[in-house]
Every structure is written in C-alpha cells, then in structure tokens.
Amino acid sequence: MVALKRISEHPVLGPLASEEIEFEFDGKSYLGIKGDSIASALLANGVRTLRYSNRDGEPRGLYCGIGHCFECRMTVNGVPSVRACITQACDGDVLESQGEDRRENHDDF
Amino acid sequence: MISDVVVIGAGPAGLSAAVAAAEAGAKVVVIDENPRPGGKLLGQLHEEPGTGWWIGADVSKALAKRATDAGVQILTNRQVWNITPGWEVFLDNGETVCARYAVVATGAAERPIPLPGWSLPGVMAIGAAQTLTNYYRVRPGDRIAVVGVDPLSLTVAHELSMAGADVVGIYLAPRNVFSGTLSDPDRNLQYLAGMSELAPNAFLRWGGRLAANRAFRNLALTFYPKFGLPLMGTRLNLRKSIVAIGGNDRVQHVEIATVDKDGNPGKTRIVDVDCVCISGGLYPVQELTKGSEMAKIDELGGTVPLYSPEMETSQENLFVAGNVTGIEGAKISMAQGTLAGTVIGSRLGLIHNPEAVDTASAAVRAARKSSAITFMPDIEQGRQIADDLWTQLEQGKTVAQKDESFA
Numbered sequence: 427m428v429a430l431k432r433i434s435e436h437p438v439l440g441p442l443a444s445e446e447i448e449f450e451f452d453g454k455s456y457l458g459i460k461g462d463s464i465a466s467a468l469l470a471n472g473v474r475t476l477r478y479s480n481r482d483g484e485p486r487g488l489y490c491g492i493g494h495c496f497e498c499r500m501t502v503n504g505v506p507s508v509r510a511c512i513t514q515a516c517d518g519d520v521l522e523s524q525g526e527d528r529r530e531n532h533d534d535f
Numbered sequence: 536m537i538s539d540v541v542v543i544g545a546g547p548a549g550l551s552a553a554v555a556a557a558e559a560g561a562k563v564v565v566i567d568e569n570p571r572p573g574g575k576l577l578g579q580l581h582e583e584p585g586t587g588w589w590i591g592a593d594v595s596k597a598l599a600k601r602a603t604d605a606g607v608q609i610l611t612n613r614q615v616w617n618i619t620p621g622w623e624v625f626l627d628n629g630e631t632v633c634a635r636y637a638v639v640a641t642g643a644a645e646r647p648i649p650l651p652g653w654s655l656p657g658v659m660a661i662g663a664a665q666t667l668t669n670y671y672r673v674r675p676g677d678r679i680a681v682v683g684v685d686p687l688s689l690t691v692a693h694e695l696s697m698a699g700a701d702v703v704g705i706y707l708a709p710r711n712v713f714s715g716t717l718s719d720p721d722r723n724l725q726y727l728a729g730m731s732e733l734a735p736n737a738f739l740r741w742g743g744r745l746a747a748n749r750a751f752r753n754l755a756l757t758f759y760p761k762f763g764l765p766l767m768g769t770r771l772n773l774r775k776s777i778v779a780i781g782g783n784d785r786v787q788h789v790e791i792a793t794v795d796k797d798g799n800p801g802k803t804r805i806v807d808v809d810c811v812c813i814s815g816g817l818y819p820v821q822e823l824t825k826g827s828e829m830a831k832i833d834e835l836g837g838t839v840p841l842y843s844p845e846m847e848t849s850q851e852n853l854f855v856a857g858n859v860t861g862i863e864g865a866k867i868s869m870a871q872g873t874l875a876g877t878v879i880g881s882r883l884g885l886i887h888n889p890e891a892v893d894t895a896s897a898a899v900r901a902a903r904k905s906s907a908i909t910f911m912p913d914i915e916q917g918r919q920i921a922d923d924l925w926t927q928l929e930q931g932k933t934v935a936q937k938d939e940s941f942a
C-alpha cells in the first residue's frame with residue numbers, strides 16, 4: 427500500500443526503503459516504513475494532529491522537526507511527552523495523543 | 536564513561552571533528568539527541584556546480600560510517616543538558632561522559648515567525664519540511680505556501696516541487712513585531728544578493744543576480760509583477776505577504792495581502808492550501824558554551840562563542856565547530872570540524888605532522904571560497920568582528936559587545 431503523502435518516486439533520490447512497520451495511534455492501526463520518525467509515519471498517512479493544547483484543547487502538529495518546540499509531544503508505549511519528530515517509529519508501537527479536543531467548530535479567520 | 540574527546544552534536548561538524556581525532560588514534564564519544572547521526576545534513580539536497588547532487592542523507596551515512604570505523608562511539612537519543620570544565624558532560628538519562636577535550640557542535644535552529652493561525656497542524660518550519668521531503672520521503676502537503684524569502688526557503692521550495700508538491704508561492708512575512716525586516720521587500724532582495732554565481736540551482740542564481748545592484752532592486756520592486764515571477768514551478772512574490780493562516784482543525788487557507796514597495800499591506804485575498812512552511816532565519820544553538828566569552832553578532836546569526844584560529848573557546852580545551860560559530864553551509868561545517876579534531880589530535884600527541892593544523896585551516900578557507908549558498912549576506916563582516924573580538928580578548932581587553940541577554 428502506498429500511503430497518501432509518501433514520495434515513492436523522486437527524480438534524484440533512489441528508491442524508497444520498503445520494509446514496513448505497523449503501529450497504533452489513538453486506537454487506529456497504521457503502516458509506516460522502517461526508519462520513519464513517529465511524526466513522518468503519521469503524516470504519510472495524512473495524520474497531522476498529534477495532540478491538543480492544554481489550555482483550549484486546540485489541535486497541534488509537527489512544527490520545528492528538530493526537537494526544540496515540543497509541539498509534537500505524545501505518549502509512546504505508555505511514556506508521556508515523547509517528541510514524535512525525533513523518535514523513531516517502531517513496529518508494534520502504541521501511540522496516544524495527549525490532551526483532548528475541546529475546540530468550538532469555527533474557522534480561525 | 537571516560538574518553539579522550541567528547542563531541543556534542545553528530546551533525547557534519549561534530550562527525551568531522553570525531554573522525555579527525557579518532558583516525559589519529561584518540562578515543563572519541565559523540566552524543567546527539569536525534570535517533571541517527573547527520574544533524575541538519577540529513578535533509579539537504581541541492582545541485583552543486585561541477586560535482587552534481589549533494590544528497591545530505593548519503594553524506595551523513597558515509598561520515599557516520601567513517602567515524603564508527605575509526606572507533607568512534609556515537610550515542611544517539613541522548614540530550615546533553617549541561618557541561619562543566621574538566622570536561623564533564625551530563626546526559627538526560629543521568630549518565631555523564633568525562634573527557635579532557637570537549638567539542639560543542641550543536642549547530643543551528645530556526646527562528647519562528649508567529650502569525651495568526653500559525654499553531655494549526657500543517658504549519659511547520661521550513662527545515663521540518665526539508666527533512667520530511669528529502670529524508671523521510673513524505674510530502675508535507677499537496678498545496679504549499681512558503682513564508683519568508685531567503686536562500687533556504689528558495690532551496691526548499693524547489694525540493695518540494697521536485698517531490699511533486701504544488702508550491703503555490705513564496706511570500707513575504709507579514710509586517711509585525713516579530714518579523715522585523717523580514718517583511719521589508721528591499722531587505723529581502725538584498726538577502727538574495729548573498730547568493731553567489733555558484734548557487735546550487737538556477738532558481739537561486741536568478742535571485743542573486745537580480746538583487747546585487749541597489750538601483751536594480753529599486754526598479755525591480757517598483758515594477759515587480761503583481762502575480763510574482765514564475766520560478767521553477769512556483770512563484771516568488773516580493774510584493775505579497777501572508778497575513779494569516781486559517782482552517783478548522785488544520786491548515787485550509789492563507790490570507791495573502793499585496794504590499795507596496797515599502798512593505799505596507801493593501802488588498803487581501805484567500806488562497807486554499809494544506810500546508811504552510813515558515814522560514815524565519817537560522818540562529819546558532821549556543822546554550823552549552825555559555826561559560827565561554829560570547830558576543831552577539833547579528834551578521835553571524837545571533838550570539839556566538841568567541842574562538843581562536845584553532846577553534847578553541849576562551850575556556851581551555853573546550854572547542855567549537857560548525858553552525859554554533861555562525862550560520863554557514865555544510866561543507867564549511869565539516870572543514871571546521873576537521874580542524875578542531877586535528878588540533879585536538881595534535882595536542883594529544885597523536886598527530887606528528889607539524890603542518891596538519893595549517894592544512895586543516897586552509898581547508899576551511901577554501902570551503903568558504905567555494906561555498907554554494909551564503910545564508911547570512913554579511914557573513915564575512917561578521918567573522919571579522921568575531922576575529923577582532925578574539926584578538927582583543929587575547930590582548931587582555933574585555934569584550935565590549937558582550938551580550939548575555941540572548942534567550
């Protein structure tokens with residue numbers, strides 16, 4: 427299966443690694459590729475929301491990608507506040523978002 | 536754990552320092568908080584004049600292999616939170632590493648540009664988009680808007696379109712207290728002038744040529760096409776800025792304002808996108824050198840440690856290499872790392888060739904001369920300021936420009 431946002435063809439970079447991993451995020455099962463970070467594996471499946479903010483329960487996703495901003499923190503195999511952008515996704519991982527969705531359904535504009 | 540040398544950061548600078556010292560026979564430990572070595576090099580991808588594609592992931596792998604072949608121990612997934620003279624390095628898991636010599640090669644990070652809606656999922660730093668696309672091979676979005684005009688944003692925009700994303704345009708940052716001169720069209724054109732003829736692709740060469748001359752910059756801004764200029768699959772907009780990002784639970788659109796030649800906003804329009812990449816500029820990550828003499832030098836990207844021609848800080852046996860000393864390209868970082876590692880190898884009595892250090896210094900100068908991208912337009916001036924401050928320091932004078940307020 428080719429995931430939604432996976433770049434399987436690239437004019438310069440060689441073929442994509444193909445060894446798959448399977449993991450769970452908020453009770454749903456997803457496939458990733460060996461070597462993925464948790465954030466890249468989820469985004470490849472179109473999942474952008476990694477947690478909900480403490481104060482307003484607004485969705486948050488990957489921002490800096492290098493472990494500085496902590497926007498991507500989630501619970502990984504029971505350990506809370508792990509940074510999804512710099513943590514490798516492993517076969518069998520059980521991942522959970524932190525916080526809860528308390529958004530009023532409105533556009534930001 | 537006890538070693539001869541401890542290196543903090545497994546980017547191109549840290550790995551090169553480790554290789555030089557270990558190949559001379561030193562015992563070296565490298566620590567990085569990432570799951571794999573490479574630092575910012577992992578996501579890099581550009582075409583270099585004469586030598587073809589620079590694929591950062593491959594260069595990283597080769598460097599890391601060379602290091603481990605030379606006996607370097609690379610500890611990944613470990614964050615360093617403190618170092619004390621002597622040198623003792625404290626890791627987040629409670630372990631410590633002790634070594635006579637330490638090298639801080641903690642690299643660079645990105646400044647954010649907060650704008651309305653920037654916390655929505657789908658808004659990310661340009662560097663995050665670069666690593667996702669070129670390293671993890673995941674498209675950050677299908678329709679992407681880029682905020683911030685600089686060599687990095689142009690490079691990544693090109694990489695995104697190569698990977699099949701529709702990059703709807705590169706826009707100025709909105710005028711607000713955070714963006715400073717980033718929202719100023721002329722400043723942005725000047726910035727592009729920092730890119731040499733050697734720029735890695737036509738995209739950058741074009742921008743560099745356009746921007747070198749002040750009269751032309753003025754003309755260019757006055758007559759800059761309303762719809763931007765088409766460039767390798769996207770549009771460079773110097774007369775438009777993104778003023779807000781909107782969407783319900785993720786990015787769905789951006790609000791784009793036309794701006795006049797001085798950056799004042801006019802009419803706005805909504806454009807549908809699913810991803811926004813923010814390029815706010817790079818700064819050196821220097822927290823771990825705080826005990827050394829530091830100086831705030833904007834031309835280098837922010838506050839940096841001062842260091843000798845041998846890469847040693849004002850603290851004995853504490854070395855620096857790479858972007859912690861100022862924002863430059865990967866090849867320069869590698870040459871700086873090799874120099875630091877060579878000096879340490881010599882001090883340990885493992886390198887006997889009296890010319891080794893001079894050769895390594897010459898390699899840094901050569902790398903600077905042939906550098907494909909200049910991130911900071913006034914980098915040479917910045918280095919001169921740093922060198923002068925070091926000389927003053929050596930002469931026993933105090934550093935006038937010292938600034939510890941940098942957060």
Ligand SMILES: Cc1cc2nc3c(=O)[nH]c(=O)nc-3n(C[C@H](O)[C@H](O)[C@H](O)COP(=O)(O)OP(=O)(O)OC[C@H]3O[C@@H](n4cnc5c(N)ncnc54)[C@H](O)[C@@H]3O)c2cc1C
Binds near residue numbers: 573581642857868
């Ligand atoms: C987003 C971005 C994109 C860039 N793109 C390009 C490009 O396309 N081409 C180019 O030539 N240059 C680019 N650069 C410049 C880049 O910084 C240099 O090319 C080069 O990677 C710098 O090497 P370095 O070894 O100094 O630092 P880095 O590559 O930044 O490596 C530093 C390493 O130190 C680690 N580290 C930092 N602090 C700690 C700590 N406390 N504990 C443990 N580990 C730590 C980090 O995890 C990282 O792996 C880019 C820089 C950034 C920030």
Ligand code: FES
Binds near residue numbers: 488490497510512
């Ligand atoms: S995205 Fe910033 S820490 Fe992970």
